[in-house]
Amino acid sequence: MDYNFNKIEKKWSKKWDEQKTHLSKENINKKKYYVLDMFPYPSGSGLHVGHPLGYIASDIYARYKKLNGYNVLHPMGYDSFGLPAEQYAIETGQHPELTTKQNIKRYRNQLNKIGFSFDWSREIQTSDPKYYKWTQWIFKQLYQSYYCNIDDKALPISELIAEFERNGNIDVKSPCDTDTPIFTKKQWLSWTHAKQQSIVLKYRLAFLSETLVNWCEGLGTVLANDEVKDGFSERGNFPVKQKKMQQWSLRITAYAERLLNDLDEIDWSDAIKETQKNWIGKSKGVVIQFQTSCKNHLIDVFTTRPDTIFGTTFIVISPEHPLVAKIVTESTKKTVQDYCEKASLRSERDRQSDSRTISGVFSGNYVIHPFNKEKLPIWIADYVLSSYGTGAIMAVPCGDQRDWEFAQKFKLKIKNIFKNRDIAKSAYQNMDAIIANSDFLNDLRASDAIDKSTCKLVEMGIGLAKINYRLRDAIFSRQRYWGEPFPVYYKNGAPYIINNHEAVELPKIDKYLPTSHGEPPLARAKKSDWNIFEGEKMEYNTMPGWAGSSWYFLRFMDPKNEKEFVSKEKANYWGQVDLYIGGAEHAVGHLLYSRFWTKFLYDRGFINFKEPFKKLINQGMILGRSNFVYRITKTNTFVTDELKNKYKTNKLYVNIDFVKNDILDIDKFKTWRSEYKNAKFILNEDSKYKCGYEVEKMSKSKYNTQTPDDLVEKFGADTLRLYEMFLGPLEQYKPWDTNGINGVHNFLKKVWRLTHDKHNQFNIVDTNPTLEENKSIHKCIKKITQDLNRYSFNTVVSALMICINELMDLKCNKKAIISDFLILLSPYAPFITEELWEKLGNPNSISEAKWPKYNDKYLQESHFTYPVSFNGKLKFKLNVLKNLSKKEIENKIVSNDNTHKYLGGKKIKRIIIVPNKIINIVA
């Protein structure tokens, strides 16, 4: 073999390592450039071919920037807390730290083979106490802060307490819990310390609140939505219901407006900005208070259409609404309870997506319409969500389709308040109708009626103009083991922050399961198992997966600092991430939380920028092919794909390693999980178990991952890098397929052949290039430079291929041309280019070379060949001098024989000449 990639890649991996080629240091005299990848979760299945896609692109860009003279920061680390490691620990009893370490080792091995220019001296792991000490520190800062709407920023909580001592909370304008009372200075001072603290907690950016979770009694724990399938736990098949639980939350809603507005400052795709905008979901409306007809309860309703208030014919509240229990009557109590119980078994997503099943019950009670004093029935229905608005709506069947359908189903009144609009077949949801049947709103357009009704409601003291956000405060507690412990302990049921500079470390526990009382796994630890233990008990919840990833880009700037989470000096030098590459699946979660934390840290003066990621590219996912098995519901019997419709089944993922051509290896499958050991199978006619399949996201939870290792072994890392880029545009989704990898491998072989003779001896001449040779390379320099500047990584590969084909035709092995070509290729194929660069006699690494500049003089052409079309259809081509005027070209066209041939006797109506583009004849 002439091009011995295995040998070359081993040699240079070692050299780069020894010579510390990729280390980056702060250097005030050089312009910085920060290239970052979304760091991986080190799963047990190893790195799959989807991971390197983004890493290769960012590595190419980092190398390109370095060749252009920038001081580049390009680090890598691991988001190493997470559910799969914990799940594995539950199944095998192995400490997640152990398996995580093994996985990281494997990832590192795999990453090292691909030739990335990561500065590994900066590696971080979120599960390392040295790292999560600072995640805990940020939590403490959040806890010690509140948001001031007057200054529009987060401030130390001490300032709020000082204000309470001066004036109570009467002048305070800060987001807080909805049940916060108004109090005076005098009241404040009369309260006990404990009472005061419970009030302060309602303002903190990290606070305790009651929220709904997926509770699985059978497993004694809370489940992720991912772990729930059709109301049952994926593991063990136990029923799952919604339950209220006290949890830490972060007041991200305080930042809603800034998270929305600052989107204008950053260079992200419109699609992702739109997604974030929709996620934040700002809407202007009114909270209207309805009074119940008996017992005098008040129901707050949020609406964006107060203009339709006279169309309200009933009220709907969510099954979780706190008033449900209070407004039911003796006769409705049972049905309401049953209904709420049933609703608690459905997830929020189910409730929203299943718009066909309309369900609800009458509460037995009524509200009084504030204007016409009509009695409106209060219904309870699961299409109203407790998490949005006030968890209650005024139903206007004539103006809202869901209300309309609900009214139809339960034969409730539908009142038309739109002039000349038919609502017999569906609601009229447009805003362009004139209001009728509405007392003082009659004959107004919707927008005017909104203003007028709002004013009136406010005047009457039963309405409050309100900006509502769909964004909810972020639940920050997880009932898990493998996450950051909170630096919190409890005394008399109240939370206290641990004031210790050390991290609260994860204690060792015997089993990674909840306790028999349904407490989180950490409750299993004895007092002596904790490195820090204060008060009556520690916080037993841990932080969610996104805690560590919300600020890791800062730690890379100063990863070893033991005094601060990042030094100001280093944060000021490296600043924002200039290019951030990662999957679009993080469009809201991770990206929104990082933006939130960045703004918070900015407010509190720890960093000097308010957005973390200046430029963002979402790499399209490389899709995998998943396989499924079908378990007959509530049994341990699996039925083959062909017969699955004869049974009621649950569709479960099966690891593709157990499946070949969709046929399941039953023996392997049985050893997968203990619960499958005694599984039974219903087979097809060939006595085989056939799995179902789908092309979808490659992910550990779908067990459909494929690793890059085999390809590196067989073709080399340079080929893998080129191939992953050659697959298509970075942003686009594409199914993984190794057909075609030969093409890019051949390309590298051509590079080798061009620079070696038939005896595999390096063969380069140092003579002046011809015009044609220069033209070829300068065309390539121009194209590649332009393409990289617009992140078009795939077309660069084509351009390199075209260039090498031309140089092959010209048999060009001249030093000047080959040198430039190698530099152009080096970001994509660092190994082979480094090897050839050395053979050319260069003492330093090619990564220290200078990116070539193209010279336009080689690209000038004297002639242009015009495509000549008739009515937009190409008929012939015309070669003319470039500097001809339009008139001269037109003359040439009119007198051309071909023109008359294709006119076929018709007259020319018009001739359109776009210089150096096209000629179109309209006939």
Next chain:
RNA sequence: GCCCAGAUGGCGGAAUUGGUAGACGCGCUGGAUUCAAAAUCCAGUUCUGGAAACAGAGUGUGGGUUCGAUUCCCACUCUGGGUACCA
């Protein structure tokens, strides 16, 4: 359901600002080289009709704007992602 994205030959894709549709690569067909194979090289390859010249059709579907539409507008279909505890 809601939000976002995508759809171009047998396949991955190119066409950057409305201007030659199918660059580049895979695959396939034929040929050269070889004892044979691998490797390499040459020619062809959107579809339909045709020996060819050529003619017609053609960028998910239906409509529209334009001298000209893969590109802009409207309606729709299908596929993928997200949907708040997978990361």
